[in-house]
Amino acid sequence: MGDRSGGQDMLRREYDRINAKWLNAHFRAGAGLAAFICLMEAVVYFALRWMGGMTASRSLYIGKYMLAPSGLNLLAVVAALWVKRSRLPLRAKIYTVSMALVFICCVTYTVHNIFPSLCMAFGVPIVLTTAYGDRVLTTMTAAGCILCKTLSDLLFHWDPEASSKLGTAEQNMDFALSLVILAAVYVGCMVMISIEQEKNRISIQRELEKQHFQVEALTDSLTGVGNRQALQQMMDTLAGEGPEPEYSMAILDLDNFKEVNDTQGHMQGDRYLRELGNVLQKTRLGAAYRFGGDEFCILFRSRTKSQLCEACQDIQHSFSEAALSRELEQVTISFGVAVHQPGVGPAELLRRADTALYQAKKARGSICFYQA
Incomplete structure (x- = not known):
C-alpha cells in the first residue's frame, strides 16, 4: 500500500509539473490574443480611414474602440500574471488564467459586436482548458463564455451604429444558434476530456502495477527489507x-x-x-x-x-x-x-x-x- 501511495504521489507531482508548464503556454496564449486584438483594432482604424468608411471622429474611435478595449484586456493580462506569479495553489492560477481569457473574449465581442462572427472567439477559452483534464474548469469556462455572450447581446450596445442582436426572427435564430454552437464546443471538449482521462487511468494503473511488481521483485517477502x-x-x-x-x-x-x-x-x-x-x-x-x-x-x-x-x-x-x-x-x-x-x-x-x-x-x- 505504501509503494502504491508513493507511486500515486509521484504521478501527481508529474501531472502538476505538466499542468504548470501548460499554464505558462495558456497565459502566453491569452496575452498573445490580447496583443493581436490590439493590433487588429489599429489595422481596422487605418483601413476605415483609407476607405473613408469611418463615421465617428478620430478621437472617439481611438478612445472607444482602441484604448478602452485594449486597456481592459491589459488589466486582465496583468491580473492573470500577478496571480500566476503569486503563491496561490496551482489550481487557483489555472482558473484565474482561464477566466481572464473569457474576459478578453467578452470585451472584444462586446466592443466589436458589429461583427457577429466574433462570437466564435468564445470557443477558444473552452478548448484551451481541455489540456488540464479538469471537468469543473471546462464547465465553468463554458458557462462563463455562454453567460458573457448572452449578457453582451441583451444588455450591452457598445457600438450605437450596430443593430440590436435580438428582435427579428432571424436575429433570434442567430442568437440561439450561436449558443448551441458554444454548447456543442463544450460537449466536444468534455468528450475529449473523458477519453483522455480513461487513457490516463489505464496508463496510471499499468504504471502502478509495474512499480508494484518491481518493488516485490526486490523485496524479501518474509522481512520486508531488500532481498x-x-x-x-x-x-x-x-x-x-x-x-x-x-x-x-x-x-x-x-x-x-x-x-x-x-x-x-x-x-x-x-x-x-x-x-x-x-x-x-x-x-x-x-x-x-x-x-x-x-x-x-x-x-x-x-x-x-x-x-x-x-x-x-x-x-x-x-x-x-x-x-x-x-x-x-x-x-x-x-x-x-x-x-x-x-x-x-x-x-x-x-x-x-x-x-x-x-x-x-x-x-x-x-x-x-x-x-x-
Missing part, C-alpha cells in the same frame, strides 16, 4: 558511481539462530526474522537487505565510525525491547562492520564485513569493526 537481488543492484550502482563513493557496510545475524529453529521450530524462527525486519525498516541511517538465512546487510552512506556503532547499538536495543523478545527467548544480534577505505570496492567491503562478523560471533551480541 539479495536488490543488494546486488545497489552494489552495481556503487561500483559505477565514481572513484571514491563514501559508504560502509555492516553484516548482522541472530546468534544461535539454528538452535532457535531446532528447539522452537521454524515458525517461531520466522517470527524472529520478521521482527528483525521491522526493526531494520525503521533504520534511517542505512538501507537494509536480507543477505540469506538470518544474515542481513546494511549499507551506510557517509557515516563516521561512531555513527555506525550507534546505529548498530540502536538496532540491538530496539530488537531486545520488541514484544517478541519478551514473549519468547531473547536472541542477541552480532554485527560485523567494514568502514569505507580508498580503493576498496563494494564486493571487497562486503567480504571484510563478513570477516568482522565472524570475529563478532565469538562474543555474542557484540559489534566488531574490520581490522586489516
